[in-house]
Amino acid sequence: MEEDISELLELIHPGETKLIDGLENLVLTWKFLPVSAPNPKNVRIMYRLLKLRELDSPKASLCLVHGFAEHSGRMINLAIFFALEGFEVHMVDLRSYGHSGGARGGHNLLEFQDDIQQMLKQVRPNLPCFLWGHSMGGLLVTTVALNNPQLNFSGVIICAPLYKSSSAELSQVKELVMTNIHDAVEEMVYNSYIAPSCLSKDDLYVRSVINDKKMMPLFGPGLGSSLLLHMKWVMINSRKLIHPVIFYHGDADTLTYLNATEEVYNKCSSNDKTLRKLKGVYHEPHHDLERKEFMMDALNWINAHIGSKNFGNVTGFKIGLPGFPKKSNTWKYGFIGFVVIYLIIAWRVKVRLSPLKLMSLFRYLSKLLWPLALILG
Template identity: 30%
Template sequence: MKHTEFSFIASDKVLTYAQTWQPENNLPLKGAVCLIHGLGEHGGRYEHVARFFADNGYATLAVDLRGHGRSEGKRGHIKNWQILHDIISQGLAQCGQRFGVNSPFLYGHSMGGNLVINYVLQQLPNIKGCIVTAPWLEIVQPVPAIKIILSKFVNKILGAHTEKNDIDTNNLSRDAQIVAAYNNDKLVHDKISVRLFVEASKSAVYNLSNAPKLKTPMLLMHGTADKITSYTASERFAKNAPPHLLTFKPWPNYYHEIHNEPNEDKWAVLQTMLGWMEEI
């Protein structure tokens, strides 16, 4: 597998890190995947996913979102949601420039899943389809109403203020090694700013309200035992989206990171992704 790293200047003039993985051989690619990670993590945590895709003829490009991983910016903070839309657009453009694939797949997990859904609903991009796993449409442990109300006021004057995101990392995966690696990863952080929380929450509400407007083929998958983002919210989105475009796949007893579950469980998830990609 061939691995490359590069950076680009995003629309907010901030340096954004990205990396690619692609098959070693010179055979024509079947396609490409632009990967958008979740809150607090980074694209490097998906190397095994990219290797699986490469072994099956697909290139992968992963960007580190603003304030995450190796990209610049205050940890866990964004100026606005549109900047993240712009980063996705640049990532998709890079797939064309680097792989010669002008209609790649777009894949987002957790907060990245929220972002990908919002992007395809609003931007109508030229992509072959999107894969969304465990999207942040609702949070399992609801934020108190008073805190939500206060955050909207604080956002106007102290939007960059950050707090811990309160994610219990034991709920990421049933694989203890995955949890330990996450906890020891120096590129992972546990921060979220008031602005990012407000913007992501607004996006989630928009997504649930506009599911019927979906115009892009989507594979939506969620573990039923997810204690971080709501499985039932994904179920509602799937129920309201056009059935000829939306494929919904529950994973019984899986935790939040379905691509990081133990042993053969994660490979079943990746094989399902591949099968869907090759059918549409």
């Protein structure tokens, strides 16, 4: 089904539709895609395709992956820019975001990787393909590229990636709780404390973020623990990144860390890698005041990498992280065993000692309960 492009663009950048020539030549269609089994709740993801209406032979495919709390509609200005340049632009709302199904904030990055796989299956195999991710999408795109060196991407564009974040700095106690007991408290949601004003210097855009009812800056403990694990894994394994890649990061970004992007850039093994530090730019370069210059630079890099390499089919797509820990109940059984032993000792002492000695020993043994205090934090 077709969707109103002007309406989407006006929601994020009011008045910009009047400044773009050829908008009427574009067509935006959408549909729902199934996700891979097991899928007991029949979750489906919303997929969008934007292209020139009368263009039979696009230059290449461009697949966009949005960030945390967002949806694909917030990347429509970026999609329009490239569609007018002759690209087919593919987008999805990751499950639990935008128009896609799933509990809000209740899914994880392993499931999001499958959403990217479903989007890549819509790409024409006889076209060059570029994969673009922003923020959490940048973390996801990096993970997909690391897991799938066999995929024939002509280039990977990683923008303000969520490798480390001021919003993901947790105490050891909170991290322990989130990574070990998230199954027991999966219905809980947490505030990410992301300030819309840190996204862009464009005041009208910031206002649109606040008014967007589909923006969901909350996350469950499962998503939180998945983010932490992916961030750590990417920082360790970034040397395995071999695709042609360009990193963009604003030096005024206070949400994700430029030094983490520099670290991944320095470690990755790609023979064709570039890092662009954007002076004075906030977290979302495609929505900041310098967005035209930013998009033109990205276009130039992509045009230089189109070549004759076609994407082919999505075969052998790997989801997950090498060494991704399996769920274990060892810590639970250990804690229960500790409590049982403690109670046995306390009972035997109560039988043999006087009340005065008993109280002294209880005070001593109570100090052994520090694991419980640590877990409950």
